[in-house]
Amino acid sequence: xxxxVVITGASSGIGKSIxxxxxxxxxNVAATMxxxxxxxxxxxxxxxxxxxxxxxxxxxxxxxxxxxxIDFSTIDVVxxxxxxxxxxxxxxxxxxxxxxxxxxxxxxxxxxxxTALPYFRNAKNGTFINISSMAGIVAFPFYSVYHGTxxxxxxxxxSLSFELRHLNIRVKCVEPxxxxxxxxxxxxxxxxxxxxxxxxxxxxxxxxxxxxxGKDAPGPEVVARTVYKAATDHSNKLRYPVGGxxxxxxxxxxxxxxxxxxxxxxxxxxKGFKK
Numbered sequence: 001x002x003x004x005v006v007i008t009g010a011s012s013g014i015g016k017s018i019x020x021x022x023x024x025x026x027x028n029v030a031a032t033m034x035x036x037x038x039x040x041x042x043x044x045x046x047x048x049x050x051x052x053x054x055x056x057x058x059x060x061x062x063x064x065x066x067x068x069x070i071d072f073s074t075i076d077v078v079x080x081x082x083x084x085x086x087x088x089x090x091x092x093x094x095x096x097x098x099x100x101x102x103x104x105x106x107x108x109x110x111x112x113x114x115t116a117l118p119y120f121r122n123a124k125n126g127t128f129i130n131i132s133s134m135a136g137i138v139a140f141p142f143y144s145v146y147h148g149t150x151x152x153x154x155x156x157x158x159s160l161s162f163e164l165r166h167l168n169i170r171v172k173c174v175e176p177x178x179x180x181x182x183x184x185x186x187x188x189x190x191x192x193x194x195x196x197x198x199x200x201x202x203x204x205x206x207x208x209x210x211x212x213x214g215k216d217a218p219g220p221e222v223v224a225r226t227v228y229k230a231a232t233d234h235s236n237k238l239r240y241p242v243g244g245x246x247x248x249x250x251x252x253x254x255x256x257x258x259x260x261x262x263x264x265x266x267x268x269x270x271k272g273f274k275k
Contacts, residue, residue, distance in 0.1 A: 177246025
């Protein structure tokens with residue numbers, strides 16, 4: 001019997017790459033997105049079926065899962081990929097931007113997980129793969145709210161893995177570093193407040209440096225391959241760093257004194273800034 005993977009935020013970037021790879025590997029793919037009628041990328045892939053799902057709406061999640069079960073009878077893996085990237089100087093962030101960041105990245109992921117759990121418990125098997133980030137372990141300037149959501153995902157996932165292990169349900173975090181997607185361009189929501197000017201020079205330097213990292217990054221296919229590995233290795237391994245220097249940075253974060261590590265971060269992200 002073919003296995004079924006459910007992927008949130010599958011319309012582009014990492015989610016789209018995950019959907020295409022699992023389909024190529026012979027899986028049934030439930031590719032969920034907010035507006036499936038606007039996406040024709042999977043038209044020639046019969047094993048991918050699109051579903052409307054907004055992670056900020058519990059009713060939308062329940063409706064989508066009911067439809068997926070009717071279509072495929074089973075759910076084997078849930079990839080919590082949907083996310084929202086709001087970045088910039090924290091003082092310039094609006095309450096709405098902060099709330100949307102947590103509603104999508106944290107509460108949305110939790111809502112999908114809670115909806116999927118009864119299916120996994122009934123099957124006495126299942127795997128959650130949460131697309132976290134290197135930003136859930138280390139921190140950089142300009143990403144304070146985003147870091148807050150990804151650190152939350154890491155803590156939630158680690159705790160949940162203890163609760164579910166005895167039920168034969170696995171929880172895994174895939175932790176990409178910089179990946180070349182729309183995150184650095186169209187999808188990025190930049191905090192703006194032109195009445196606050198004290199950060200302007202610092203903001204300009206950090207923005208330029210972080211954008212360059214995005215331009216030089218590998219594509220989303222490397223993340224898709226890691227997600228597939230996490231879904232099929234049948235282990236209880238929790239964390240899977242991937243992409244560029246992410247694995248190296250995470251090792252350094254564990255081994256070095258925090259002051260040394262932060263100095264390395266500052267030397268790269270704040271390069272060219274003079275107080």
